[in-house]
Amino acid sequence: MLPKYYEFQNPVKINAGMDALETIPYELKQMNASRPIIITDKGITNAGLLKTVLNSFDDSDITIGVVFDETPPDSSLKTVNNIAKLYRKHKCDAIIALGGGSPMDTAKGVNILISENTDDIRKFMGADRLKSNMQPFIAIPTTSGTGSEVTLVAVIYDEENQVKMPFTSSKLLPDVAVLDPRMTMDLPPKITAATGMDALTHAIEAYTCLQKNPMSDAYATAAIKLIGENLLNVIKDGKNKEARFAMANASTMAGIAFSNSMVGAVHAIGHACGAVAHIHHGTAMAILLPYVMEFNNDVLGDLYAELILPLAGADIYAATGASKRSQKFIGLVKSMNQKINELCKMPIRLSEAGLKKEQFEQVAETALNDGAMLPNPKELSKNDVLEVLERAF
Amino acid sequence: MITNYKPGHKLIQRTVVKTGFLALGRAIESASNFEENVKKEIKDWNDGFTFTMNVLPYGPNLAMRKKNGVLKMIRLKKNETADLIVEIKNLSTAFRMITTQMGAHHVFAQNKIGVSGNIADSMRFIRIVYTVEAYMFPKILNKNILKKSPKMDMKKHFNRWHIYTKGMILGK
Ligand SMILES: [Fe+2]
Numbered sequence: 001m002l003p004k005y006y007e008f009q010n011p012v013k014i015n016a017g018m019d020a021l022e023t024i025p026y027e028l029k030q031m032n033a034s035r036p037i038i039i040t041d042k043g044i045t046n047a048g049l050l051k052t053v054l055n056s057f058d059d060s061d062i063t064i065g066v067v068f069d070e071t072p073p074d075s076s077l078k079t080v081n082n083i084a085k086l087y088r089k090h091k092c093d094a095i096i097a098l099g100g101g102s103p104m105d106t107a108k109g110v111n112i113l114i115s116e117n118t119d120d121i122r123k124f125m126g127a128d129r130l131k132s133n134m135q136p137f138i139a140i141p142t143t144s145g146t147g148s149e150v151t152l153v154a155v156i157y158d159e160e161n162q163v164k165m166p167f168t169s170s171k172l173l174p175d176v177a178v179l180d181p182r183m184t185m186d187l188p189p190k191i192t193a194a195t196g197m198d199a200l201t202h203a204i205e206a207y208t209c210l211q212k213n214p215m216s217d218a219y220a221t222a223a224i225k226l227i228g229e230n231l232l233n234v235i236k237d238g239k240n241k242e243a244r245f246a247m248a249n250a251s252t253m254a255g256i257a258f259s260n261s262m263v264g265a266v267h268a269i270g271h272a273c274g275a276v277a278h279i280h281h282g283t284a285m286a287i288l289l290p291y292v293m294e295f296n297n298d299v300l301g302d303l304y305a306e307l308i309l310p311l312a313g314a315d316i317y318a319a320t321g322a323s324k325r326s327q328k329f330i331g332l333v334k335s336m337n338q339k340i341n342e343l344c345k346m347p348i349r350l351s352e353a354g355l356k357k358e359q360f361e362q363v364a365e366t367a368l369n370d371g372a373m374l375p376n377p378k379e380l381s382k383n384d385v386l387e388v389l390e391r392a393f
Numbered sequence: 394m395i396t397n398y399k400p401g402h403k404l405i406q407r408t409v410v411k412t413g414f415l416a417l418g419r420a421i422e423s424a425s426n427f428e429e430n431v432k433k434e435i436k437d438w439n440d441g442f443t444f445t446m447n448v449l450p451y452g453p454n455l456a457m458r459k460k461n462g463v464l465k466m467i468r469l470k471k472n473e474t475a476d477l478i479v480e481i482k483n484l485s486t487a488f489r490m491i492t493t494q495m496g497a498h499h500v501f502a503q504n505k506i507g508v509s510g511n512i513a514d515s516m517r518f519i520r521i522v523y524t525v526e527a528y529m530f531p532k533i534l535n536k537n538i539l540k541k542s543p544k545m546d547m548k549k550h551f552n553r554w555h556i557y558t559k560g561m562i563l564g565k
Contacts, residue, residue, distance in 0.1 A: 126507070
């Protein structure tokens, strides 16, 4: 059924594949820029990825104004302010974010600060508050999961007031997302698995939550197909270039889907597990996904049933009776988790991931106040969340 | 050739929304006195916490502030800001919402509402509206606007009666 009304937007140019990094100088020039800042973190530098990126600028007329590689794991207000100072000091004219979710969010924060010419981004917290033209912004993801390179949201932690500040605006979308297979080749299996399951969760929630629409559906199902075909292979063999590239594409497509149709209760509860017990986002997604689907099944069963087709193919779809398909789909996700666990020891129970029973109350309370609860088509009470936690424990 | 065309006004929609906001505001005031769920939601707000729901660009609007532990409708002064600002992007959407053709979650899903403020506060606000709407409208209309209609027990019937009589008239 089509929605009565929907909105869909994805203006991000996607440069993907072999030598994608080498297209950046041209793209910068197209945007009248020649002195970018690179925002990344120590992990990226140590993995040698920064060097690969810097080398890709050889024989171009671009000068890298400054490289900041001290982004903390959670993007913070202080870091954003510091980087903006560097940006101004080194007369930069474009932003390149290199990394996973944190460097991306941090770069978006810097873009707000510089473009709105302010010293306090808190004034721009909330939805659609940005009015100025933004700096040229290029995103190079180094994991295949967050989808940040195509999402219009940034979450930045305000250390002083101890709150996470959300910013949403289509102006936060990068101009170009660069998917270069070299950037994800050396991801360890466990992170490959967790981020891949995050991407799968984005696609499934995008396909089933209230804001779903025909455009986001197309991206979501295409992403699920690539994940079904490639995730296990790439965990087994990280050097499989094709599978790596497929996962990068899947993650970006799932990102486009959920940036337009939002995520649901898996994310709401997962965010809460992260806030309360510091469980890795992707790991929390993998663990919670089947149990939240079981909860949603009486409302969303028909949609889950359809997803067997992209995830597991026509044979399995046809071999499953119509009334059993939604259960089958949930079972397929569970057995994917099981195989991943055998391959790389990624936890598939909340207890293994470090959650304590005493923390259930706090997780449930936090989850109910998470914005991702709203697009979930089935209402969750506190008891419902507690029950999901219990089952996933 | 038409030049410099100035759009007209949707007077009926505007009047309906205005009246609806007033009724909703009164019902929230009333519920904040005695309804357990609403009381629980506003517990974490400090006295003085203010929210406003505006229809863009000219209103109507519904502004409320926590005072002595309960919510009171207020009129925001010019340039006065609120802790939580909910903006409905056009009058037609507000009209569909207030006439129970659309629930708050649908309005969000269609991207026809913008929120400035803390996410947890917006979730509390939406739950307050849900709770109060469940009393304001009969079940047959609730089905459109709530994900799940609450079960009505004796106490809830009493609450509904309270909101209909004292609440919407006096805000008590
Ligand atoms: Fe996610």
